[in-house]
Amino acid sequence: MRGLYVHVPFCDHICAYCDFTRCGYTKGLADKWLDAVEAELKQRQISDCETVYIGGGTPSCLSLSQLEGLLKLLKSYIENSTETTIEVNADSLSDDKLAVCKEYGINRISMGAQSFQSDLLKVIERKADYEMISDAIERIHRQGIHDISLDLMYGLPNQTMAQWKEDLNKAADLAITHLSLYALTIEEHSRFGRAHVQPCDPDLEADFYEEAIMFLKRKGFEHYEISNFAKNAHYARHNLIYWHYEDFYGIGCGASGKLNHIRYDNTRNLHTYLTEGANAKEFRLTKQEEMFEAVMMGLRLKEGIAKQRFYEHFHEDIHTVYETAITKHVRLGNLKESAQSLKTTYQGMLILHDILVDFL
Numbered sequence: 001m002r003g004l005y006v007h008v009p010f011c012d013h014i015c016a017y018c019d020f021t022r023c024g025y026t027k028g029l030a031d032k033w034l035d036a037v038e039a040e041l042k043q044r045q046i047s048d049c050e051t052v053y054i055g056g057g058t059p060s061c062l063s064l065s066q067l068e069g070l071l072k073l074l075k076s077y078i079e080n081s082t083e084t085t086i087e088v089n090a091d092s093l094s095d096d097k098l099a100v101c102k103e104y105g106i107n108r109i110s111m112g113a114q115s116f117q118s119d120l121l122k123v124i125e126r127k128a129d130y131e132m133i134s135d136a137i138e139r140i141h142r143q144g145i146h147d148i149s150l151d152l153m154y155g156l157p158n159q160t161m162a163q164w165k166e167d168l169n170k171a172a173d174l175a176i177t178h179l180s181l182y183a184l185t186i187e188e189h190s191r192f193g194r195a196h197v198q199p200c201d202p203d204l205e206a207d208f209y210e211e212a213i214m215f216l217k218r219k220g221f222e223h224y225e226i227s228n229f230a231k232n233a234h235y236a237r238h239n240l241i242y243w244h245y246e247d248f249y250g251i252g253c254g255a256s257g258k259l260n261h262i263r264y265d266n267t268r269n270l271h272t273y274l275t276e277g278a279n280a281k282e283f284r285l286t287k288q289e290e291m292f293e294a295v296m297m298g299l300r301l302k303e304g305i306a307k308q309r310f311y312e313h314f315h316e317d318i319h320t321v322y323e324t325a326i327t328k329h330v331r332l333g334n335l336k337e338s339a340q341s342l343k344t345t346y347q348g349m350l351i352l353h354d355i356l357v358d359f360l
């Protein structure tokens, strides 16, 4: 089982915290980018895709005809997938773009909200407010797409607990099936990084996170992955491919993939991508690296790591490979081990980074 990720590197405007591979949208560049994507898709032999994920950047900032052009290129993969997600921002999601998404088989929408507080939206330089987002969600449902995920951020500059509670409340009352929560990180090359904005106090950040976990549980969201919450088992199937450490293709400027023990990173430079193609750098992963990455991804999930799956993947018993680390963290109450699985406890989930150090 594999996933296909397509990276759309354009945005209408650049958020203050962002250092993803993205640039301001222009029609001419996006036309050339589409040609380059077509060439890359032809060059990579893509097969067996269970999921398609069109991320970015902001895919919804493409013009209607460019969006349709992209979906035409991906048509055969979308038709064979069980889940096709597109990332959108409410301010560029028109009804005609939504209709095209529906027509080409997109069945899941992931929308960036980040905050519903007008003062915080100004600070992070995002346009879509609560009204625009709730209106977009209604319009998505009207088009017949009912799997909708929303992104929220915590630890924003001067964000208060009262504001965070209000955001969670509003999000949980929207007609969505999935929520992703991200702590703000100050990236060196973002506007925040250049302005030396200070990161949130770690204790306050932990309080935001724990408040969200408790609140969303009361609202019927299952905390199935460290940063992700789903209603009625509407898990992000594409992301489950990453968390289960399956292979995936990455297409587009700034995309990465992993196939048959080789990770590849396409160029992040749009000019290079348009003139020379993906120009991917490839790295062969050692078994040791792969086993560690599989642990790092698998322990993010509530279900944990299925020992049998680990064995089938690596022909090694996970307990034998990591006996010292597992024994230590089971004793400390951070991990729980059974005959079938290895998973983090609630306490362990809060300190996963520290636990992983012992698996290195």
Ligand code: SF4
Pocket: 010, 011, 013, 014, 015, 018, 019, 020, 022, 056, 057, 058, 089, 112
């Ligand atoms: S956060 Fe998303 S929408 Fe904002 S600039 Fe980055 S990629 Fe674009």
